[in-house]
Every structure is written in C-alpha cells, then in structure tokens.
Amino acid sequence: MSSAYSLKLEFSQAALTALNSASEKVCVVWLTFKPFPHNTIDWAEAYGIYASSTSVQHGATINRLSTLKAVSKTHQYPFNESGFFDGPNQTHVKSYGLINNYNEPLTFGLTQTAMVNGHQVDSELNAVTVLHNQSAEFTPIVTLSVYVAASFNNGSVISDISSNTLVLTYTSDTHKNIYYDDVQNCFVEGNLPL
Incomplete structure (x- = not known):
C-alpha cells in the first residue's frame, strides 16, 4: 500500500497581492500553480x-x-x-x-499525480x-523543494526570478504546513501567524 502525503500552503493577502503583481507562481518540485490564501496538495507514493x-x-x-x-x-x-x-x-x-x-x-x-486545491494534476x-x-x-525520495518563481521572455531578454527554496523531507510525518513570509519573501515551515 502506498503512503499518502499532504502539504498545506498559506498566504496572507499582502503576500498574494505581491506575488500576483510580480506574476509569480508557486513551484513544488514537479508542479506549479497560482496560489490562493489556503492551498492543499495531496498525493500518494x-x-x-x-x-x-x-x-x-x-x-x-x-x-x-x-x-x-x-x-x-x-x-x-x-x-x-x-x-x-x-x-x-x-x-x-x-x-x-x-x-x-x-x-x-x-x-x-x-x-x-497530485490533487492541487481539489484539481488533479499529472x-x-x-x-x-x-x-x-x-x-x-x-528511485523516488519524498523530499519537496518549494519556492515561488516567474519567467518572462520579451523577445530580447529572458528573465527568471525565484525565491529561496524551502526543502521539506517527509520521513515519519506525512503532513506538513508552510506559509509564505511576505517580509523575507520565502516559505517558512509552520502556520501563518495571525
């Protein structure tokens, strides 16, 4: 039987506004998506x-x-x-x-295949x-790299922008919570401070 895993990602309104204005998306090892305040990725091995x-x-x-x-x-x-x-x-x-x-x-x-906010992504x-x-x-290992990034091509210059990467290793724990720190502009393990 394969193990089931999940990752919850949270964003403040300020973080979402900044990321949206910079056209940045969330990148998690094998997939990218435009974030909402509360996001969940579920997958099985x-x-x-x-x-x-x-x-x-x-x-x-x-x-x-x-x-x-x-x-x-x-x-x-x-x-x-x-x-x-x-x-x-x-x-x-x-x-x-x-x-x-x-x-x-x-x-x-x-x-x-993963479920990202209820939508299947392969x-x-x-x-x-x-x-x-x-x-x-x-031989897959259950380690995720999570960051935000954007890529632009205006015909003359290709520009790639990305944040620092948070590396998450799933060992005995199969569920993790992270949030986007809009002061440091990177992901942090834990829950979004109130």
Missing part, C-alpha cells in the same frame, strides 16, 4: 513512466509520446520499437525500471536521456 522526444535542458516543456499511468516497484517496463510501453518483463529491479528498445535515444522519467518528476538498448531505474 504511486508513479507512472513516460517517454518523450523533448531534449533534456533547463526550461524545456516535456511533450509526452507515450505514458504508462501506473507502474509497480521492482519491475522493468520495455519501451518497444513501435513506440509504446509493454507490460513488465522478467527483469527484477530495486525500484522503478524501464529499457529503451526503441531505435533512438529518448527522454524518460517518472510521473506522479506531472513529470524527472527527465533523463536513455540511449537505445539501455535501461534506467528511478
């Missing part, structure tokens, strides 16, 4: 795998060619020469595995290039 022809580079938007929505730990899933994932083969791995049997290098990684967790006939294995 359940994963899928994907294949993409998108090159691994900073800022790239991954376009999936094929996705297997649910995979089991200790299994290896072949990505076949026809361009889709087969069921698990006989190879035993320690975590979540795949083998690229397609005739060229592709980008592969894990996907995870996003990529990682991206690596796997050459033809190579295998890859992914």
Whole structure:
C-alpha cells in the first residue's frame, strides 16, 4: 500500500497581492500553480513512466509520446520499437525500471499525480536521456523543494526570478504546513501567524 502525503500552503493577502503583481507562481518540485490564501496538495507514493522526444535542458516543456499511468516497484517496463510501453518483463529491479528498445535515444522519467486545491494534476518528476538498448531505474525520495518563481521572455531578454527554496523531507510525518513570509519573501515551515 502506498503512503499518502499532504502539504498545506498559506498566504496572507499582502503576500498574494505581491506575488500576483510580480506574476509569480508557486513551484513544488514537479508542479506549479497560482496560489490562493489556503492551498492543499495531496498525493500518494504511486508513479507512472513516460517517454518523450523533448531534449533534456533547463526550461524545456516535456511533450509526452507515450505514458504508462501506473507502474509497480521492482519491475522493468520495455519501451518497444513501435513506440509504446509493454507490460513488465522478467527483469527484477530495486525500484522503478524501464529499457529503451526503441531505435533512438529518448527522454524518460517518472510521473506522479497530485490533487492541487481539489484539481488533479499529472506531472513529470524527472527527465533523463536513455540511449537505445539501455535501461534506467528511478528511485523516488519524498523530499519537496518549494519556492515561488516567474519567467518572462520579451523577445530580447529572458528573465527568471525565484525565491529561496524551502526543502521539506517527509520521513515519519506525512503532513506538513508552510506559509509564505511576505517580509523575507520565502516559505517558512509552520502556520501563518495571525
């Protein structure tokens, strides 16, 4: 049975106004969203795998060619020469595995589904290039990096803005509360002061 996790994020009106005027969004490892005063992210330790022809580079938007929505730990899933994932083969791995049997290098990684303020979001967790006939294995850890960021492209200059990152490690606790400190402009663990 997979563990269930949650993260509650709170913002004061002043913080939301400042973030909105700067066009900044909340970034949590694998997803981004425009915040409300009270936000909740819920997810389970359940994963899928994907294949993409998108090159691994900073800022790239991954376009999936094929996705297997649910995979089991200790299994290896072949990505076949026809361009889709087969069921698990006989190879035993320690975590979540795949083998690229397609005739060229592709980008592969894990996907995870979360509920963000009641809306389901399915996003990529990682991206690596796997050459033809190579295998890859992914071992997720339940550590989140949380920050706010914005990116602008006016045609002449690309500007990236981000706050300091708060790193949250989920060990025995599966629920965390954080708030955005609008004086320091970063996330802090705990509840929003009254």
